[in-house]
Amino acid sequence: MAPLTDPDLLFAPETRSLCRALYAGVKDLPIVSPHGHTDPRWYALNEPFPDPAQLLIVPDHYIFRMLFSQGVRLEELGVPTLDFPTLNGAPVETDGRTIWRRFAEHYYLFRGTPTRLWLDHVFEHLFGIGEPLNPVTADRHYDTIATLLQRDDYRPRALFDRFNIEVIATTEGALDDLKWHRAIRDSGWNGRVVTAYRPDAVVDPDFEGFPANLDRLGEITGCDTGTWEGYLDAHRKRRAYFKEFGATSSDHGHPTAETANLSEAAAGELFNRIRHGSDDERERRLFRAQMLTEMAKMSRDDGLVMQIHPGSWRNHSPAIFQKFGRDKGFDIPTRTDYVTALKPLLDCVGLERDLTIILFTLDETSYARELAPLAGVYPALKLGPAWWFHDSPEGMRRFREMTTETAGFYNTVGFNDDTRAFPSIPARHDIARRVDCAFLARLVAEHRLREEEAHELARELAYTLAKKAYRL
């Protein structure tokens, strides 16, 4: 039987030997994971992971959204309702094996998706499984994984080493006390886990609990978040605090890429209105827009790399949001403009050569039309890798095809896995490396690049560019 993950995975037959040669040079490079959502608690406590379903199914919105789309209820997959365990409504499944079997029954739905590639990779390379998952093999998979998860060499720190992770960034909100990061540091463990500054909850007036969040920000920092100056100072203090725990970047998940560059006075007045609870949608938008520019200016000053992740309509279904909360697979991409939206920010700091702003998109139409032309000229801009729904073989290939000719490779920043699925990290990096090698092999095969250049680039894309861009 063929292995779950063929050694030639993602290599086109017509350029296979070149793909293999390029890949051989990068497959064992350490993993640099500059942006993601793993839980620092794992590394701090180093406890065994829970059962296979709780580890691999319940928290993975790629997985349960697909099953939900085909009629499986989220409760049947163990996704907790907000009122859980009061069981108002259908009971939430808690038995790992039952959830696993349900998943296995529907695993065929993932044919042709990256989730399938990631999971098969994990099954084979992490858990040593050789047969495809289906209803017949479901229990054997479950038992194998459950058993291994109890072993010490499957605990988080052991996996961190096994995965050859050189450094990994987590993402914490501005109000987080970073206690798990402190615990990691205090533990004497030598794994490098850094945080990143994500201030959405205190810069977005539409965020749940925004006023209370600002109060809390004031308490934590001792700054008067009732004034614009105090509010900005509070950010500066938190950024400095995050830097103490290794942060080299901030992260901004706005609905759009809109920016503004108001005068000091106008910005202060806007803050006052927002602070007093303005429900004018334009003002709230303008405040978010202004805050991107403020964050960029702080990045210019303190050196944090700024990441902008716009264009997701969060919680598109109110019924699901009310019942299950955030991050349930109902975040849908929207058309996103950059050329107009970023102009105020770029007019302010776009020509800075020591500032790095990394742009992501869920709207692939902006790759060739807007993002590559912008990143190909503004010194402050770089392009983040294909993101979220586009973090897939076809998505990554389109990213390269549509950005390279205008922005080159060196205005991109390598790969980041952006995941909370810790066991899948090697799979994700492996697949990204394979896709890039295949892209480079195609360029060589068509004599658009020399082979020695492709070898050099393969290393840059797999390792060096991420380290350099994120200052890690």
Added chain:
Amino acid sequence: MAPLTDPDLLFAPETRSLCRALYAGVKDLPIVSPHGHTDPRWYALNEPFPDPAQLLIVPDHYIFRMLFSQGVRLEELGVPTLDFPTLNGAPVETDGRTIWRRFAEHYYLFRGTPTRLWLDHVFEHLFGIGEPLNPVTADRHYDTIATLLQRDDYRPRALFDRFNIEVIATTEGALDDLKWHRAIRDSGWNGRVVTAYRPDAVVDPDFEGFPANLDRLGEITGCDTGTWEGYLDAHRKRRAYFKEFGATSSDHGHPTAETANLSEAAAGELFNRIRHGSDDERERRLFRAQMLTEMAKMSRDDGLVMQIHPGSWRNHSPAIFQKFGRDKGFDIPTRTDYVTALKPLLDCVGLERDLTIILFTLDETSYARELAPLAGVYPALKLGPAWWFHDSPEGMRRFREMTTETAGFYNTVGFNDDTRAFPSIPARHDIARRVDCAFLARLVAEHRLREEEAHELARELAYTLAKKAYRL
């Protein structure tokens, strides 16, 4: 000389043997044609088709738009003017052979287009022609086809059997009496021809004769279409009537995907204003939007699969519209939003697991950005195949490349030919099957899919998914 349609048509050289193997498993599957525009009268009367030009050229807007773009007048191709035969303006050509010769002279214009593939397929497989069409061979083609069309085994029902059609859907307006469908049923013929409910003329206030159409709808159903309740009841009655003639779906060709979900009272008031001829463009748009949601609610109740075909700017040239009427090749795609537009409808019925809404688009930018993410999570949504201008090898390939990774194969609904060109139906299905086999072969060649899965998927895409999605 090479055949007009090579046995390896559309198979990439680098995956050819795999393409052949996959295709061998699907090429003889019956045709399920769940959406199209053939004329039920053909099956009812079973008369011989007219001359080659009247059959293949005059009604095919793909063909005459291309010749028109290169300076040939529509009259020269036999396209009737609205005042025909008064000959106000240039005379309309009526001689089939003259039209055919003119077409043959310009056949080179279709190089690289799907029309060329379809026609060569028809010439070879239906009419046994082995030489390319050009000015020299034009008369021989014409004679061969004209002669065959007179034979009994080239009449509609014989072709239906020869084409191995298991079921075909036509599309009729809400006011249609379905007399040809009744005649088919009464004839005792065993071919399965079903209708589909297309209510544009009675839900779109901008449709020609809208007020009279509503009056007529009232007469036919005995409902009071002067009231909102009566109007909705009339729809329910017509839907039930269409179901008697096999309908399993409705079809909605709106300018945009905009939906609304007004309160009962507000919807009733809106209807009153529309019924009294409101010329407020926003109200007319809102009414169309509300009606999509009403139709979705009826589909939830009566089980008709709902098809939404938005985004065509109909009759872009007023001069052509005035002279020749609708469907003259001047329908132009427009940028189409789904994420915002569909939200009211989705908030209402999007989570229903027994409802099927099939979305089509003419704006390929929505595939990966909007449609695949939506269909990959909302149980009520499925993706229709690449449509109209995109029903072509590159178009179908882009559809798979941009939807599969997020929505999977199982949130798509197989192929539909959407054609009024009856003789081209086998060609269209054959080409779709070939493109899908080539796509699957590429996945297998890159080890993204196992070969046995590809065989299974080839059958699903060619046959099973269409039957299942359309409940046929």
Added chain:
Amino acid sequence: MAPLTDPDLLFAPETRSLCRALYAGVKDLPIVSPHGHTDPRWYALNEPFPDPAQLLIVPDHYIFRMLFSQGVRLEELGVPTLDFPTLNGAPVETDGRTIWRRFAEHYYLFRGTPTRLWLDHVFEHLFGIGEPLNPVTADRHYDTIATLLQRDDYRPRALFDRFNIEVIATTEGALDDLKWHRAIRDSGWNGRVVTAYRPDAVVDPDFEGFPANLDRLGEITGCDTGTWEGYLDAHRKRRAYFKEFGATSSDHGHPTAETANLSEAAAGELFNRIRHGSDDERERRLFRAQMLTEMAKMSRDDGLVMQIHPGSWRNHSPAIFQKFGRDKGFDIPTRTDYVTALKPLLDCVGLERDLTIILFTLDETSYARELAPLAGVYPALKLGPAWWFHDSPEGMRRFREMTTETAGFYNTVGFNDDTRAFPSIPARHDIARRVDCAFLARLVAEHRLREEEAHELARELAYTLAKKAYRL
């Protein structure tokens, strides 16, 4: 060592022999360059070109934008500031060799870009250089090129002949006296250099010096540009004057594709307001829109082919614009609508069979959705080749993949190089021919086209279509 430009450049390995065969039939065809920005002074005076840096680096915004994006200052690359040589700010580098070395250090940034392919092609084919450019070889390259540029057979006219240019168009503003074109004509040289009419400075109220430009237009033509009629007459006279110097086309670089078709009276009133300096942004937009239609009507009358180049946000960075002026790599594409924007113009002249309007885009999403459907039906419309950032192997491939199936090949107009980089012209045409041959080879390999058709098409795309569409 491999040559800088492999004989199989851009040929896919799986269709290589077919690519070679097709390319053999077109590689030596004369160059028809119907649209570009070379300086007619070169051909008039036939002086030697300046040093390698001044020839190849300083004027090429593709090059300096990339280096600027990576932190190199424009002054370091010799790009003159507007106040040069007053040296307000950093001094501008004037030493060619220093600039060249700086460029060579950063040449790796261009991996995967068309600039790299063009330059390597020039190095090898024009200057006989066999080794890659890098810091070690920089001086040798420089010396080789500098030496050759002093030779008589490297002067403009000699290169014109060596490049096998059959005809080349330059682009001049409406106020240009065409003295260099006159000098060329008077010189008795047999090279065919024609002009093109570019009236942006006198049709766009936002253009620098617009009112003075209109005054000047009046002086030159003897028309009263204080009145609408006189203003239009002035255009007619200038167009006639440009035709005397070989012009067969006009060129229009508007921010959008917006058109208008006002009544004679309304247009006249609008002109009056604009002439008196209206600062109403809507009026200024409307005037630009109206002028596209006016130019189209004049084209209908005088036979000049009309080119519309919309969708570039010029001078996106005000800081760069103020310091360095126009054309410094800060022109960024924007989302561009055609279906709505062009309707007034198309309603007016879109059905004209003797008019040719060539549409370009920087927004690739419009290829399949809008441009191919429009050009595939309106007799007056043709599609210009992939433009600017998209004038690249992937960009040209996407153009063919997304336009051919709906518009066919014959509603496109071949290649134009659009360049001011004279030495790169053969490279650009060679690469375009290779990309087209590779595209055709793929069609043949998949049996979508017969081989003899591909040979014919290769010639059309490389040579015939451009001559025909531009009436050259």
